Amino acid sequence: MLSEGGSFMKGMAMGGIFCLGLSLFGSFSPATEHGPGEQHHHHHVKAPSKDELTRLLDGHVLDLVNQVRVSCIIMVQPKILVHWAAALDTWTKHCDKAVFYTSESSKALEAVDLNEKDDWARLRKALNHAYENAGDLRWFFVAKATTFAIIENLKHLVLTKDPEEPFYLGNAMKSGELEYVAYESGIVLSYEALKRLVNVLQDEEKCPERGHALWAMSEDKQLAVCLKYTGVFAENGEDSHGKGLFNSKSVDSLITDSMRENPTNVVEGCCSDLAVTFNDMSPNQMQVMMFGVYRLRPYGHDFHDLLVFQPPEGSDND
């Protein structure tokens, strides 16, 4: 009896050690070097609440508002010309700086021609270029022209965050062990994150130009892998109630979902009032959004915002 029990225990122990060893080798986790400054362990970044902002009032607010300036990196291609034109005409006017990067030049519209068909290689080039030409801008927003963004809400999200800290925000998704920010709902990078990225892009081992795995990994995942090497992790952008601010779907798609899921509370149960992005919207829908977001308003209705972001020159605000 005892000898049988003994070999059973030995078998269990061996099996256990074998499994442990297998899982250790199996999990792909690059060695992380932690840069200076704090190491975030949280994976959600919330927009400041009213209380937080109120506490920061008296003089500091104006500094904050002036300091939060966003450089938009918009990735385009001739095949999405209508979206390119729409982005140019609508939401990108609200960026402090907007630069369009294309895979190949188009006769209709101007952009920085990266002359690159590979998506990951193109993104690398665009991010390098944006870093080199950053000037005094400290926040970077990367989006395709098929995304619609409300830059003021992006500024509100990062208002109290220090761009000298590494931030990599958006709609955080998980693929196995890898947490990454989905491309189609926009990617936010602080200056520090971009700086670290640009450095690691030189490292052919950690961040090869032709991509990592044997199979093609989408460029947003590639980005996450490279950033992970520098100690920068994807974080989900949320409002003070925990609702996601970066949407991979369009407004009507989200409302339709809400009609199905919360039929008695459609608008409330849908999306954040301070949403930063929507995806999959047609150029016409983008025009309608500009009208709905920046022009149409209910007279006399007070939104009680504590801050004012002045509309940029040439935008469609009154």
Next chain:
Amino acid sequence: MTMPKHLETRTQHVRATWAKHCDRVLYMSSESTDFPTVGLNVSEGRENLYWKTIRAFQFLHQNHMHDMDWFLKADDDTFVVMENLRHTLSRFDTEKPWYLGRRFAPFIKKGYMSGGAGYVLSKEALRRFVTGFQTGKCTHFSDLEDMALGKCMETMEVELGDTRDEKGRQTFHPFPLDHYVIRTPPRRRPWYMIYDFYTPIEVLVMKYFEATRWVGVVLAQ
């Protein structure tokens, strides 16, 4: 104005959204239900629309003359920004005969208000409308509800108000939002622009064509 088969697809969404901003809302239909709808004892169908409208206004006159100042007629596919409607109405006197909306020029000398964009009657205008039918001065001479109501307004000497904003932009719209906001290529003036009583100013996209204070819009299904 609604009908039984629209309650679930359209009217419940009106009720859940902009109708909450009204001081009072009544859903007029052919049959009374727990929605709640007011049963007007009229059949459904486009040919009965004016009858339905007449009965609806008679109902309002009978039951709500004393607690309301303005009477908005909207369809179950209309969207109204009530705050902006209040703002627009604030410059008109409800004790005077006022008839407000998107003014169309054809058929009636002084014009009439588009049914699709929604229109508003002041207390006095409602009194005159109902009186007109009582005395036989107004009749159901046509199926075209908006135009026929306009004729009755003319007979009863009700004034047509100008609801454009301070920049001359319309606040009542008979079509959906994207219709006005999307840049269109140069084309021959479509019928609705010829219908407009006040000359429309069509300028590149967003700057002038739509008002900052929208009132009524009809939503496409």
